[in-house]
Amino acid sequence: MRRFPHTWCPGCGIGSVLKNVAMVLRELGWNYQNTVAVSGIGCSGRMSGYMNLDALHTPHGRALIAAETIKTVRPDLNVIALSGDGDLASIGGNHLLHTSRRNPNIAVFCNDNEIYGLTGGQAGPTTPKGTKTLTSPGGEPYLPLRIGRILTQQAPYFYARTTVYHLNHFKDCIREALLWKGFSFVDIISDCIELNGRRLGFKTAHQMFKWFDERFHIVEGVRDHLEEDELGIAKAEGEELPKPKEEVEVKAEVPTEALRPFSLEELKNFDGTEGRPIYIAYKGKVYDLSTSPLYQGEKRMRCHIAGKDLTKDIEIAPHGEDLVFKFPVVGRLV
């Protein structure tokens, strides 16, 4: 390929991501006539350019919306997005939420190295709390964004977590993601030895791989979510959540005659002053509005005066009479 040699440092995990994705693409027969690669900005954003495909290198964070659009305009093409955690989850976080919601049939491969590598090693959205980076010299103060937890909250979803060290598992995840009908996201835990690993105390990339092996273990079978130390695939087919049933409370009607009679003069006393309750009359019945959140100081229910017959007022009000029916009946107007 004429664009090689690539720009990545020796020991970087991105080469492994690129190679394995490319190998699975070839196994599946996906080539430049039926596949387009999209990426964002950063070291990992350079991945699409090294593929033997038409590739799109978008502005920072916009890989997903570009990939989705290509799939929309050309449903016959396979579209893959290759990018990093900073690009997809930080600056492109809004697109991650909404593209996954719209569920286009694209596969996303996220090189998750927990650092902004290209710019020199600043803290990223997935940098673990306490990690020292160029922009968190005293240790990253915030908890990292758990992409897996966000993406597995709303079905349908496909979220796989794997590492560049667990190669067979990694390739299985890539294949499953490419074949998934819908939005699939593969979170590939990767290493940045030069701009993160050495600061963490690792001498070689291999030591970082062994660290991945210590931190994570593979779980088999279909899951609906993954714990933070698990590598595997969490997926769910589309399912609509059952609509919450509206519970209608049926109150027993009290016969009007049995209610306490109020005259207009009596009603005037119940205007909310001096701790008295707020009563109003509507169509011959007296209601107790003391619990209304619209009670704004003495005598006043926003637009209506307490202690009066409001039948006419409510008829011309922009709201319906149902607002009044919510409150308990305490008497009848005589």
Place this chain on the structure above:
Amino acid sequence: MKQLISGNEAIFKGAIRAGASYFAGYPISPTSEILQQAALYAEENPEFRFLQAEDEIAAAIATVSASLAGAKAFVATSGPGFTLMQEALGWGHVVEAPCVFVNSMRVGPSTGMPTQPAQSDLLQIKGGSAGDYYPIAFYPNSAEECFRLTVTAFNAAEESFSPVILLSDAFLSHLYEMVDLESIEMEALTRTKKPLGTGQRLFTGTAHDKIGNVKTSDPGIYREWLGELKERHLRVAEKYPLFEYVPHEKAETLLIAFGITSRIISPLKENFSLFRPIRIYPILERELKEVTQPYPHVIVIEGSDGQYASSVEWAIGRKVERVPCLGGGFKLQWIQHQIEEQLKRRKT
């Protein structure tokens, strides 16, 4: 058959006439009608794709991407939305994606005065994105011209391989006029570039050489690339030297106004010569020089604090008077009064 349509509707219908098959947008006054029309049209025509995006950033990126995927695409917004679209506008120039950005201007900065008309996004459309680029922008002043210039904008985009900007304002977007669309004959150019999925090309916003190799430290390659971009844009713009000139025999003063302002001051043709640029950018340098040459007084009347006037001064090499119609106030009487004041001041 004549029908009553608004500027917004005319823009949408013009896009369809030009062969548009993709629209992305985000609700914003005063172009929400275009978004709604696109949604309705997509419902009836499944080959027309529509996206109500999560924000203007996404809408603009989607438009550029759709163009690269092979669709004629457009997006419509207003000033605050256009601010968010700058990123995609710059990107569209570098990856050579023909598409149309519609910006119906309202009073800014920021949320400004929704929705009072303004013409204050000129500098934003010309240079709001990072780096050097040479956008082509047209600005109609009637519903019929909205239709025509939308088709023109799509054609200019296909020729320049770049986003082209169609300007409007809150007034024009909601201006209803009788137009006979069927009688308008306009040819739409076809796409010459191959869509995605046919080769091994790299479409990148990074500086690159001709075969797509990223080159981020070679001034020579960059200069060559930018030179080509500039040459191409100026060449395409040259094909559309659009303006309207209404000379008055005895007038010593030339009034320059465009968009809705030109409609408002049209009664002044009784006393003044009028000039209306339709292609706003690249600025009509030669035409402005020729037209303004015989006039001792040139007054630019516009809905901004001299954004176009400063470009005119640059183009013709002398000072011009300005009447800025700010805050959505475009009253003819007020403008007339301002012109008289300006001329009085000049004479004393």
